[in-house]
Amino acid sequence: xxxxxxxxxxxxxxxxxxxxxxxxxxxxxxxxxxxxxxxxxxxxxxxxxxxxxxxxxxxxxxxxxxxxxxxxxxxxxxxxxxxxxxxxxxxxxxxxxxxxxxxxxxxxxxxxxxxxxxxxxxxxxxxxxxxxxxxxxxxxxxxxxxxxxxxxxxxxxxxxxxxxxxxxxxxxxxxxxxxxxxxxxxxxxxxxxxxxxxxxxxxxxxxxxxxxxxxxxxxxxxxxxxxxxxxxxxxxxxxxxxxxxxxxxxxxxxxxxxxxxxxxxxxxxxxxxxxxxxxxxxxxxxxx
Amino acid sequence: xxxxxxxxxxxxxxxxxxxxxxxxxxxxxxxxxxxxxxxxxxxxxxxxxxxxxxxxxxxxxxxxxxxxxxxxxxxxxxxxxxxxxxxxxxxxxxxxxxxxxxxxxxxxxxxxxxxxxxxxxxxxxxxxxxxxxxxxxxxxxxxxxxxxxxxxxxxxxxxxxxxxxxxxxxxxxxxxxxxxxxxxxxxxxxxxxxxxxxxxxxxxxxxxxxxxxxxxxxxxxxxxxxxxxxxxxxxxxxxxxxxxxxxxxxxxxxxxxxxxxxxxxxxxxxxxxxxxxxxxxxxxxxxxxxxxxxxxxxxxxxxxxxxxxxxxxxxxxxxxxxxxxxxxxxxxxxxxxxxxxxxxxxxxxxxxxxxxxxxxxxxxxxxxxxxxxxxxxxxxxxxxxxxxxxxxxxxxxxxxxxxxxxxxxxxxxxxxxxxxxx
Numbered sequence: 001x002x003x004x005x006x007x008x009x010x011x012x013x014x015x016x017x018x019x020x021x022x023x024x025x026x027x028x029x030x031x032x033x034x035x036x037x038x039x040x041x042x043x044x045x046x047x048x049x050x051x052x053x054x055x056x057x058x059x060x061x062x063x064x065x066x067x068x069x070x071x072x073x074x075x076x077x078x079x080x081x082x083x084x085x086x087x088x089x090x091x092x093x094x095x096x097x098x099x100x101x102x103x104x105x106x107x108x109x110x111x112x113x114x115x116x117x118x119x120x121x122x123x124x125x126x127x128x129x130x131x132x133x134x135x136x137x138x139x140x141x142x143x144x145x146x147x148x149x150x151x152x153x154x155x156x157x158x159x160x161x162x163x164x165x166x167x168x169x170x171x172x173x174x175x176x177x178x179x180x181x182x183x184x185x186x187x188x189x190x191x192x193x194x195x196x197x198x199x200x201x202x203x204x205x206x207x208x209x210x211x212x213x214x215x216x217x218x219x220x221x222x223x224x225x226x227x228x229x230x231x232x233x234x235x236x237x238x239x240x241x242x243x244x245x246x247x248x249x250x251x252x253x254x255x256x257x258x259x260x261x262x263x264x265x266x267x268x269x270x271x272x273x274x275x276x277x278x279x280x281x282x283x284x285x286x287x288x
Numbered sequence: 289x290x291x292x293x294x295x296x297x298x299x300x301x302x303x304x305x306x307x308x309x310x311x312x313x314x315x316x317x318x319x320x321x322x323x324x325x326x327x328x329x330x331x332x333x334x335x336x337x338x339x340x341x342x343x344x345x346x347x348x349x350x351x352x353x354x355x356x357x358x359x360x361x362x363x364x365x366x367x368x369x370x371x372x373x374x375x376x377x378x379x380x381x382x383x384x385x386x387x388x389x390x391x392x393x394x395x396x397x398x399x400x401x402x403x404x405x406x407x408x409x410x411x412x413x414x415x416x417x418x419x420x421x422x423x424x425x426x427x428x429x430x431x432x433x434x435x436x437x438x439x440x441x442x443x444x445x446x447x448x449x450x451x452x453x454x455x456x457x458x459x460x461x462x463x464x465x466x467x468x469x470x471x472x473x474x475x476x477x478x479x480x481x482x483x484x485x486x487x488x489x490x491x492x493x494x495x496x497x498x499x500x501x502x503x504x505x506x507x508x509x510x511x512x513x514x515x516x517x518x519x520x521x522x523x524x525x526x527x528x529x530x531x532x533x534x535x536x537x538x539x540x541x542x543x544x545x546x547x548x549x550x551x552x553x554x555x556x557x558x559x560x561x562x563x564x565x566x567x568x569x570x571x572x573x574x575x576x577x578x579x580x581x582x583x584x585x586x587x588x589x590x591x592x593x594x595x596x597x598x599x600x601x602x603x604x605x606x607x608x609x610x611x612x613x614x615x616x617x618x619x620x621x622x623x624x625x626x627x628x629x630x631x632x633x634x635x636x637x638x639x640x641x642x643x644x645x646x647x648x649x650x651x652x653x654x655x656x657x658x659x660x661x662x663x664x665x666x667x668x669x670x671x672x673x674x675x676x677x678x679x680x681x682x683x684x685x686x687x688x689x690x691x692x693x694x695x696x697x698x699x700x701x702x703x704x705x706x707x708x709x710x
Contacts, residue, residue, distance in 0.1 A: 002518065002521055006517055006518055006521075009517075010515065013515075106328050111328045111329070111333070112329075112330060112333075112538065112566065112568070113330075113538035113539075113540075113541040113562070113563045113566065113568075113569075113572060114566065114568035114569075114571065114572040115572070116541070116572045116573065116574070118574060119549075122549075124549055124550060124551065130521070131521075131524075131550045131551065133546075133549035133550065135549075202514075205514075205515075205542060205545070205546070206514055206539060206541065206542030206545065207538060207539070207541045207542065207563075207572060209538045209539065210328070211372065211373060211512055211538070212512070212514065212539075214373070214512075215373075215512050215514065247518060250518040250519070251518060251522075254507060254508065255507045255508060255509045255510075255513065255516075255518070255519050256481060256507070256508040256509065256510065258509075258510065258513065259510045259512075259513075
């Protein structure tokens with residue numbers, strides 16, 4: 001039972017971490033290596049708004065998500081747009097932005113374990129014989145709803161369909177009058193907001209530390225590679241695969257190997273199916 | 289009139305030149321203390337603050353008397369980053385070498401903080417004949433064993449705080465008390481995947497077993513782990529009553545929050561539990577860390593009356609930095625500067641070999657008791673009474689305060705159990 005419960009929770013938290021990365025790559029083909037930094041900065045902005053400025057918690061969250069979205073769009077508009085299409089340069093530029101944000105935060109005194117956000121709801125309940133705290137349950141429900149909402153958004157709204165069009169074939173989308181740069185900027189904004197949503201849902205479970213930014217980036221990359229780069233549905237399923245594998249490893253082998261699972265998943269995917277589980281587009285490209 | 293002005297200007301210029309040259313020529317060169325520390329982490333910045341506080345006090349009192357000449361201390365800090373995940377030892381060694389070669393450090397104080405990096409640094413210190421006193425984070429017994437085994441090579445290395453074996457002894461003494469008082473006999477060990485913690489967890493398992501405790505499990509976590517629920521559930525399932533934690537990563541605060549949320553009926557008892565050492569821990573966990581015990585290695589890192597100097601240091605630190613002494617390296621880093629000053633003054637020189645001999649003869653009262661080094665291993669001599677040696681300190685979070693519960697000679701309270709364990 002504990003594998004089922006905590007496997008689901010772990011999988012949803014991995015999916016939350018990876019969704020933003022998958023979305024940005026899927027639409028703009030920009031591997032956003034600043035994803036972990038955006039996750040952390042949203043945590044710190046929420047902390048500042050809530051603790052230092054005394055805003056109500058949920059208002060602080062909404063404002064910090066807006067800040068994150070704007071930051072993501074600015075990153076694209078002023079830096080990434082210039083290197084778009086040049087894979088290595090995109091990675092270097094986005095990773096550099098991430099480094100500047102994370103190391104800047106560290107340099108600015110955001111260090112140590114005293115930065116925390118309150119849980120949405122205190123207390124715990126028993127699912128079978130397994131105790132689970134309310135915040136994890138809320139996080140899981142929001143996480144699953146978010147994926148469902150994203151699916152509806154990309155299938156039934158004009159912007160969502162435009163984003164999907166971009167993801168499928170950018171040139172065809174351009175011919176149909178979709179502004180590809182604007183859409184890529186929007187995708188970057190959405191990705192940053194999703195990183196922020198993950199942060200505001202996951203960080204209350206622990207504390208906000210700069211180092212988590214690197215951890216989130218690695219997990220996002222793992223989820224996206226296994227799921228198939230560019231496919232956020234794939235990322236969601238890959239999160240469940242890695243999430244359950246991690247929990248099973250902890251139960252039957254040891255916590256020590258928890259991180260190895262994610263890295264091993266990347267290596268195995270790259271050897272056996274480089275396009276990932278749902279990377280149909282990339283699979284076609286590889287065949288060609 | 290014109291020549292008068294010229295003469296005045298000329299004499300002013302000459303006097304200014306003489307004044308500047310004289311100040312420069314006759315002022316004694318400062319003694320440079322190089323501090324290779326992982327400054328983004330508690331064990332780095334607490335050491336930096338401890339060292340700077342002592343240096344400020346000593347300089348304000350006139351400096352160090354080196355053979356009749358007063359010289360000031362100057363601190364140079366370089367970030368080693370060795371407490372980061374992955375333990376980048378090479379970066380720590382580069383930082384140390386920069387301190388020695390670029391900053392011309394006369395002595396090395398503080399770090400590297402991680403045992404792996406400190407062990408690797410020993411050969412470098414020996415190559416450059418630089419005295420180093422580690423003050424924060426290096427807990428592996430291998431450090432002083434290496435000095436004892438190859439004295440001529442590693443004689444420049446000193447450690448001014450207790451090490452893992454001392455900490456285990458102190459914790460076992462407390463476990464015995466908990467067994468006698470509350471009948472707690474089952475221990476679950478959780479450790480971070482770093483040298484000192486892995487080693488300590490292994491030794492703790494063996495020692496606890498030999499002392500009549502049942503070790504119900506051992507879990508090792510990679511640095512940076514953010515979820516401990518499964519291990520906590522394992523502890524609960526196995527009926528564990530004490531969770532022995534060896535983690536200095538900031539994420540250990542997550543473990544303690546999860547322990548509270550899941551109401552695990554086992555007392556968290558940590559060593560090098562950086563999260564719980566800090567005064568801000570209570571606020572950061574919204575009080576969920578109550579009842580957490582942690583070994584802060586030396587007295588003075590939590591309020592107590594170990595010696596006359598303890599609270600003087602405690603208050604001076606709080607006044608200067610706006611926060612109470614925060615981690616296990618605060619009091620030891622502060623004392624290292626005073627011990628070095630004392631040794632230099634006795635040696636009458638800053639030459640390494642003479643200062644090594646003087647340090648070996650150190651015998652002074654400090655913040656956490658009588659400070660002496662074992663002349664063969666250069667490990668500070670520990671004791672249960674501050675009159676006999678360096679005393680350790682174990683605190684428990686009780687009602688928002690850090691209460692020292694061990695050793696009895698300096699204790700301010702006794703261990704309490706959370707309500708869901710009663």
